[in-house]
Amino acid sequence: MGILNVTPDSFSDGGRYTDVDAAIEHGMDLYRAGADIVDIGGESTRPGAARVDAATEVSRVVPVISGLAAAGVPMSIDTTRAAVASAALAAGASVINDVSGGLADPAMAGVARDAGCPWILMHWRGHSRDMAQLAVYRDVVAEVCTELLARVENATAGGVDPGQIILDPGLGFAKTAEHNWALSRRLDVLVDLGFPVLFGASLKTYLGRLLAGPDGTPRPVDRRADATLATSVLAVAAGAWGVRVHDVAATVDALAVWRATGSPRLAKP
Template sequence: MTGIYLRPTGFVDAPFHFDGQVARLAGGALWFSQIEVLQRAAPPRLVPVSDLGDIETHIAWARITGQRPPLELGSRILRFDEPRIMGILNATPDSFSDGGKHADPEKAAAAAFDMSAAGAAIIDIGGESTRPGADPVWEQDEIARVAPILDRLKHGDILTSIDTRKSAVMRDALGRGARIVNDVSGLTHDDASMSVIAKSGAPVIIMHAQGDPANMQDAPQYDHALLDIYDWLSARIDAAIAAGIARDRIIVDPGIGFGKSVRHNLEILNGLSLFHGLGTPILLGASRKRFIGALAGEAGVADRLGGSLAVLAAGLAQGVQLFRVHDVPESVQAIRVWRGLKDAALSPLA
């Protein structure tokens, strides 16, 4: 069954009364009744879960329906049976959304505690802007930006990740208490990154990007954006496993806005559930991105909360487990309402 991609769809509110007709998605709170079978040279087709045939032997089927094991990270456990929020903390002067806001380590640490108190499961700390057109930052400058923040958070009950493309920054941050590496280059920017992560045992977020921040939005091109990105992520997972990183320590991110046009971003968002076939949790980072402004009358960065929550809802509807956001309280509230709806559907009245 080479060249075939499986995307769960036909979601139902609850599995009751549908024995044999629905399957649970990745051990979470969603059930689906159909598989969309995609091929590059053929039109898509829908196959009911009740009549899978040889699709049930496809490796992606086992991964789609397999539970995502929790990550034990020091005193914290990160579970994937329901969606979680990752709060963004940019210690950069030129971030597209909040450049300079968290340049002071004391204020940055206070912001991290505030996001954690508001319900963020992870705080993602970065010292290099990767906005379109951004110039690279020397690794020692990047370390100097994030190290004081990590030092202040090290003994707090906060789970932190380091947002970097550089092995030296990864190594330093992990030594200061960061538990997860978030690499927007998908471990392609620095040849030593794989080894650092494999030796540390830290989980890694592998994100897709076409090109570097300096040029990625010049003229992004794909044969089929959704399938091209799936194949790229699959290859990067294989490379990581070959380097000694276990699949259950990998999270994938399709990289909204990183070498994608508005059309590409929308195609990816409409097909997000495809990435469950990779057998890893999915992270979605679309908060305040440029395409939201383009769809909302060129709304400025500060005026994209509504669009960001709409994208979050689209991710929830397709089983995304992690959301990287700027607006933590509002995003947590959205998830809690969604969770309430799911709980009500799974607790029917007698």
């Protein structure tokens, strides 16, 4: 899954693709590089980000989705709002990527049900401005699994077919670096819940902290690509259905090497 943020304030590429033509061209580049799906987002969900209204979000994503749909590019819409998801699906998107797992907008279940499209439910405890204080767990792996299964139960109660559902552990969303590493280490537990799993670590802050310099300064965003590649290969080896990344070409190459080895799924610890 290739990431295309059409926002002015996303942590890695904010402002680079606010122009519709530039965004469409980048989406085409991601697709040509091997992305199976391009994930379009019109509202930043980085820690501390301010919210935008639904109309602004729609105005950002729909022209880009329409342009890419005309070129045959498969797309997901990265949104927590049912109205935005509906507009995006009408414009040509075919997957809903909901970082709130349906919690932010109860109407999202009805949109997914009626569309019959895949719905990615990410683990989430609150919006960007609040999520840091919500990163409190006794057992992060067990609690994330329990809370995700509650979201699945809610979705299916709303008429969503379980076969539509994909899960995402939500790295960095109400998670500390230690929580992210624990979820990465035991991704097999989430995979064994029986739903496809999307893994998204691309360029995130916890990788920068891992690779901090001698003075403790985190590795900047533009120097986290190699670490991202490692997380993506390890996630697929652990059974992940997909990885959400900024650098599609390098990820495709790395996964081709992994597949060529014929390596099995990683053994459980």
